[in-house]
Amino acid sequence: MNLRPRKPKPKEEDLYEQAIVVWKPKSTRKPKSSKKRKAKDESKSLITSSTSTSTSTSSVSIIENNEEEAIVVSKPKPQSRKRKAKDESENLIASSSSSPVSIIQNEVKLVVRKSLIKSKRKSKKTEKMEVDTDESVCLEMDSEEENEDDKIVIKGEVLNFKPVKNVQRKGKSRSSKSSNLKKKLKRTVLDSECRLYGEPILDVEAWQRWPHRYVEKVNKDKYAASTSSKTKNENDEEEEDLIVKRHYKQAKLYDIIYDLGDDVFVQGDNGSEDYIGRIVEFFETTDKRAFFTARWFFRAEDTVISKSNASLVDKKRLFYSDYKNDNPLDCITSKINIVKVLPNVDLVAKKETIPSNCDFYYDMEYSESYSTFSNLKPVSSEPSLSVTSNTVSDIARSKSEKTEKSNMKLLDLYAGCGGMSTGLCLGAAVSGVNLTPSWAVDFNRFACQSLRENHPTSQVRNETAENFLMVLKEWLKLCMKYSLLGTKRLEAQHSLVINDKEDEGDDDAPTPSDVFEVEKLLEITYGDPNKKNEIGLYFKVRWKGYGPEDDTWEPLTGLMECPERVQEFVTRGYHESILPLPGDVDVICGGPPCQGISGFNRFRNKAEPLKDEKNHQVVVFMDIVEFLKPRYVLMENVVDLLKFSKGFLGRYAIGRLVSLDYQARLGLMAAGGYGIPQFRMRVFLWGALPTEVLPAYPLPTHQVVKRGVVPLEFERNTVAHDTADHQLHLKSAVILSDAIMDLPPVTNDESRDQIPYGNTPETDLQKYLRCSKQKLMGINASEASSPVLYDHLPYKLNQDDFDRVCRVPKRKGANFRDLGxxxxxxNNKVELDPSVERDLLNSGKPVVPDYALSWKDGLSTEPFGRLWWDETVPTVVTRAQPHNRVITHPEQDRVLSVRENARLQGFPDYYKLSGPVKERYIQIGNAVAVPVARALGHALAVAHRRIGGDHPLLELPSHLKI
Known part of the structure; x- marks a missing residue:
């Protein structure tokens, strides 16, 4: 939005020209130059001639005081426009000539107010007035011809003025609204209704408060001389360098006095909504122009949330900013009442703190740097405004208590095999915070098996996120029913566990054939576990006298006959924290799948992305955040989140966090920048309660080969998008040989889940990946790594594909095009050679398959392509078939193994995967790169311990650089 404010609409009674005659005695006059005396004499003759032909129709009154006399001339309002205004000026001259004042008419100053006739008011650099006399004359105002009330003074001559149309500065509008707020407005304010008011601020005080405005007099004069000769280009969007003469505390616009610190509407551009700002300066320039400096507020639609998701945020809610610029004084339209309130995730309680009579309120500030919504920073240099006195329960927590707390609980949603939670915990651990993956949720049962294998203490739930949210809500109701909320959880949790041998030896125990009796409840879930289209709350029941193979899922309504067993299970589950309650979770992380935005989906709903069920998981993720209210949130997703439908889903996600009163920050990170041989750009969205420090993004440690495209609007959200700003000393890019060259050779038929290493590690990355879990967590640095290598087996190619791979040369760049x-x-488009017979495999199928010829219209070099040792991969994928991917090993006739793919993702070798080989590839391909999550875990720990600042970026310590 182009910030080109116009003057406020004038009152109807002001829409005509007015004239006031003012007389001052000689003792108060300053000596005039000969040039001005000449103009004065000419003016006297003009007045004499004019008065001889005019008749007086105005009344005159004389006001006396010790220093001066003034003739105040009043006249009736004109009933027509310019012509009548001119006639009335002539009548005024006649009236003046017939009054006693005519004796001293050489001492008369005529102050002519600017015409306020309705017209379009546009920006201009100088105010010019046309003169209605016998000849057409255009006068430009002299700075010395302006009195202390900023009125236009012409000496000796009564003239009729009409304003020349302003010249508007042309130029292209900025692409984003928030950028336009920083635009310089080039308009002059010389209207007598818009002026600086009161005495100027003392120079000493002004220099202390605004030192950047004042330079040494010599330098100022030199600068003024050098810039006065410069010609400004009308299309130049750069801000004008203003040379300030003095500051004021007040201004008066149309009879309204404005003070420093007042919040105001500023006229919008081309009929758009008025902008909102806070006045932080009033000043006059050396060329007698009046300006104010505004520090801007943003509406939700002016931020990254945009109009598409602005409805998520209260219309009265604004966001303060650091963006300021100078504007002509007449850009102000009116005062408004903006109240500062305290943020509160309890939105009902917060609403009660907002005064009903305020126009707007604000509780956060917004910065375009990584699209950051954060707590307000104290601003001591600006006038303080009222703050609601109500205390907020969340902010009442003791900060000292939080800094002392070193244990944090993590919930991993859409966890997959646990790449994000694993990396976060590793990074936090070496940075002084014990982050525990307490809960994990995923719909893939094989991924859940991998989670249990590597995080044995976690409560891993194999269910959809929607059903997980429903069971959380039902669990809260049960805990309330049995009055458990607020009670201290017992540390000796094992004492509450009912073991399988309980009740053994009871001679009265019924046999299975007699009756079915509930021995105990084992699990709780929400959904339809029995596949009978009966959705609800279910418990897994162990029947007395039966084994685990006979366990069944029973609805809560079917357990009404044994309420003591339900209470027993709920009590035990509460103390063991089998499910989180609101306030239990410190961190929620996850990457909600959004298949609806995939480029492979031909039926994407671009108009209303959230109505596509494939995109609904981002809503569910935020619903869980809203219910559990964690202290920190970290959401990950693909870059298409910001590409599809103008970034609608990404804007929705950050808008939901902000609507819940979370601080938020949006960044893009390339995995290769943190020490692995793949590019893999991903979106990471931080969220933090207002009681916490918003975590930063860790700066990269390695160079990376850039692949893919980031949307232009979000280009500056890329972490270290301009490394020159940070003077980074990046290591060389990691290549394929750095990651996998030490692994033993295997064949296409390899089926062993674990094999010995055979070779010793050679590179820093290889040594790091072989470390034990305890060593990587900083628990036991001397512990030796395991001699066993897990998951080093490839997806087994069928015979035809294996034969094709064997024919691809073992050299850099080789692919199906080398098959003959x-x-x-x-354009290097590939086709069959019609001059030779098509070569066939032993199976009778062609050596070069049709799908390879047609892939990307015959322009692709990917099918059956070999990677090479000095290369990196764009991204690790979930499918290991070589039909349309470069995934073949450089020197072995097979695709990269599960372990090799895991290493490209930065998974340590101790991390063991579960499920069929095909499923393991899917788990690795869907995971967050562990080194990226590890770096983010460090940033989380720094924020939690409050040892960093509020900058959006931080540098990793040396021990975290691979």
């Missing part, structure tokens, strides 16, 4: 029988046309 092909010709290459324009």
């Amino acid at each position: 029988g092909l010709v290459f046309g324009n």
Whole structure:
């Protein structure tokens, strides 16, 4: 939005020209130059001639005081426009000539107010007035011809003025609204209704408060001389350098006095909504122009949330900013009442703190730097405003208590095999925080098996996120029913566990054939576990006298006959924290899948992305955040989140966090920048309660080969998008050989889940990946790594594909185009060679398959392509078939193994995966790169311990650089 404010609409009674005659005695006059005396004499003759032909129709009154006399001339309002205004000026001259004042008419000053006739008011650099006399004359105002009330003074001559149309500065509008708030407005304010008011601020005080405005007099004069000769280009969007003469505390616009610190509407551009700012300066320039400096407020639609998701945020809620610029005084339209309130995730309680009579309120500030919504920073240099006195329960927590707390609980949603939670915990651990993956949720049962294998203390739930949210709500009701909320959880949790041998030896125990009796409840879930289309709350029941193979899922309504067993299970579950309650979770992380935005989906709903069920998981993720109210949130997703439908889903996600009163920050990170041989750009959205420090993004440690495209609007959200700003000393990019060259050779038929290493590690990355879990967590640095290598087995190719791979040369850049029988046309498009017979495999199928020829219209070099040792991969994928991916090993006739893919993702070798080989590839391909999550874990620990600042970026310590 182009910030080109116009003057406020004038009152109807002001829409005509007015004239006031003012007389001062000689003792108060300053000596005039000969040039001005000449103008004065000419003016006297003009007045004499004019008065001889005019008749007086105005009344005159004389006001006396010790220093001066003034003739105040009043006249009736004109009933027509310019012509009548001119006639009334002539009548005024006649009236003046017939009054006693005509004796001293050489001492008369005529102050002519600017015409306020309705017209479009546009920006201009100088105010010019046309003169209605016998000849057409255009006068430009002299700075010395302006009195202390900023009125236009012409000496000796009564003239009729009409304003020349302003010249508007042309130029392209900025792409984003928030950027336009920083635009310089080039308009002059010389209207007598818009002026600085009161005495100027003393120079000493002004220099202390605004030192950047004042320079040494010599330098100022030199600067003024050098800039006065410069010609400004009308299309130049750069801000004008103003040379300040003095500051004021007040201004008066249309009979309204404005003070420093007042919040105001500023006229919008081309009929758009008025902008909102806070006045932080009033000043006059050396060329007698009046300006104010505004520090801007943002509406939700002016931020990254945009109009598409602005409805998520209260219309009266604003966001303060650091953006300021100077504007002509007449850009102000009116005062408004903006109240500062305290943020509160209890939105009902917060609403009660907002005064009903305020126009707007604000509780956060917004910065375009990584699209950051954060707590307000104290601003001592600006006038303080009222703050609601109500205390907020969340802010009442003791900060000292939080800094002392070193244990944090993590909930991993859409956890997969646990890449994000694993990395976060590793990074936090070496940075002084014990982050525990207490709960994890995923719909893939094989991923859940991998989670249990590597995080045995976690409560891993194999269910959808929607059902997880429903069971959380039901669990809260049960805990309330049995009055458990607020009670201290017992540390000796094992004492509450009912073991399988309980009740053994009871001679009266019924046999299975007699009756079914509930021995104990084992699990709780929400959904339809029995696949009978009966959705509800269910418990897994162990029947007395039966084994685990006979366990069944029973609805809560079917357990009404044994309420003591339900209470027993709920009590035990509460103390063991089998499910989190609101306030239990410190961190929620996860990457909600959004298949609806995939480029492979031909039926994407671009108009209303959230109505696509495939995009609904981002809503569910935020619903869980809203219910549990964790202290920190970290959401990960693909870059298409910001590409599809103008970034609608990404804007929705950050808008939901802000609507819940979370601080938020949006960044993009390339995995290769943190020490692994793949690019893999991903979106990471931080969220933090207002009681916490908003975590930063860790700066990269390695160079990376850039692949893919980031949306232009979010380009500056890329972490270290301009490394020159940070003077980074980046290590060389990690290549394929750095990650996997030490692994033993395997064949296409390899089926062993674990094999010995055979070789010793050579590179820093190889040594790091072989470390034990305890060593990586900083618990036991001397512990030796395991001699066993897990998951080093490839997806087994069928015989035809294996034969094709064997024919691909073992050299850099080799692919299906090296299989023969092909010709290459324009743009290197591949086609079959019609001059030779098509080569066939032993199975009778062609060596070069049709799908390879048609992939990307015959322009691709990917099918059956070999990676090479000095290369990196764009991204690790979930499918290991070589049909349309470069995934073949450089020197072995197979695709990269599960372990090799895991290493490209930065998974340590101790991390063991579960499920069929195909499922393991899916788990690795969907995971967050562990080194990226590890770096983010360090940033989380720094924020939690409050040892960093509020900058959006931080540098990793040396022990975290691979």
